Amino acid sequence: MRNRYLDLLRFLAIVRVVVYHVTGWATLTLVFPAMSVMFALAGSLMAASLQKWGPGAVLRRLRRLLPSLWVVAAVFVPAMLLTGLPLTPRVLLWLFPIADPPANGWGALALSVIWYLRDYLWFVLASPVAHWLFRRAPLPTLLAPYALLLVLQVGLWPAAPAPARDFALYFGAWLLGFAHQAGMLRRLANRVLLPLALVLTAAGGAWIVTHPGPRGYDLNDNPLANALWSAGFVLVLLGRGPASTAWVDRSAAFSRVVTIFNRRALTVYLWHMPFVVLLTPLVGVMGWTHQDPVGLAVRVVLVFVLVGIVTAAVGWVEDVAARRPPELVPGGRRPDRPGVGRATVPRQRTAREPETVEINAG
Template sequence: IGPEWAEQMAVPLWYIRAYLWFVLLSPLLLKALRALPWPTILSPIALSALLETGWLSVPSWRIDSALVDFGAFGACWLLGMAHQEGILQRLPRYLVPSIAPVIGCVGLWYMLTHGFKPDHDLDDIPFAQSLWSFATVLLLLHLSPSWSQWPRPLRRWDRLIALFNSRAVTIYLWHNLCIVVAQSLWDHLWNVPLLEQNVPWLLESSWPLLAVVWVLTVGCVLCFGWVEDVAAKRKPRLWPNGRRGGRGGAEGGRSGRHR
């Protein structure tokens, strides 16, 4: 499947490191949030700005990488905690829709004026990512409805949403390797003369490749997804789509709201 498979498999592991630090620091962050709500929420963005401008430098690239991730996404984590604590609900209703788009636009402006190229993304400019992510999450939490069940147009997707919520980490960690494997296998089909001569358009299309990626990802969910249940102290399930004794809609709805 090519020599780069190990590197590609390691790419998503930054998520585990960042998530672990967020979980370990959450008790301290919660105390700080209750004492000084907005200075605490905005502190990761300030950290990201200091790292971006060079006013704060760390000799170890491993520590620097962890701090960059915390600066980029820490404010989003704290916004979720603030939402649960009722801090965001105490803001005037007009405030978030007024300032969130402005903050997001500042993030996009910074991105466009600091070396963004067509083949890049926000990961390459952490400070811009911190502003854009903060603004987006703040606005979504402001608009987030409280439902006892899914609205009728969304109920058809209830089981799929419940599955994605229950296996989000598994899908994220394994999808990159699935893409590498699928791409490598698909490239070998060009060595089949019958396919190369008669259906080159099929081999050039990305849609069949996407289907293969999803098939492999589903296989990873079946093989490894149960670990998420064990980590959450739930009974391991093979395919947790929310259906339990004919009450799949209610279970999936609750799962969708809480993640």
């Protein structure tokens, strides 16, 4: 059964990611820490899959994650090879990005969001062991990434490899998803959960205020503040989410938009950044400043329009990867099966929608 509250969180996170990449507004990272929220949602889904399918859940996740990336690679890798990217064996990382796949100058910027799929892949591969540990020692397992992040932040491991840093920053949110799926967050009493969330967000806020990054109070520039602030948000969003969000489906149009963004999350995520880069020169051509409200609004709308066009063209790959019937625009009414009357088997869209792969970044 679909949880429309989680669908709503995923929709808000994806929209926030796109708007942030167009505007660069650091405040958005504080208002809604989309990255950690999305990793937490993904961790919750992964834990449920592991309980149902065991280690085979890893292959199921990869099957749903990689095809949309391959579509992007089929377009951009040849273009990068024609514009100076050396043809080396590392190009094969575009098929399975266990490490950062190579890119040339313009490609590195347009495809910069690929790092999220790399981290997602790491977390999926690590999940069987992490889930085993979590079920036996939940609190130590949950605290381990945050302890590692603190070690890195104070300089006790200066030569830490990149995977250790990414695990320290975002794997804690993934494990909070495990806790959500296990019902641990819901069972926490308000007198425990709410003060804990307040302490975490206060600590994260204090750290970023006293240690601002190159873009000011942008969580993406401050790993420790990011982890603490985001953990507080995730505790409240997942631990105290509403029991019912029927209002999401009261408006057919809004319900359809939420469904589309959930069913096409990977496509929107992978394709939005190239259009952000493509439209950036409009600032100079139109005489706007980078903070001009009209210019920003126009660019946001254009990015969503262009992403919508691409999504209509190639988004069906996500349906194929999920073994769903391909749809041009998801969420419509499906035709009744032959011999089954509409009155006999009513359409219950909100309760029976197939699951989706979570993404998001920025």
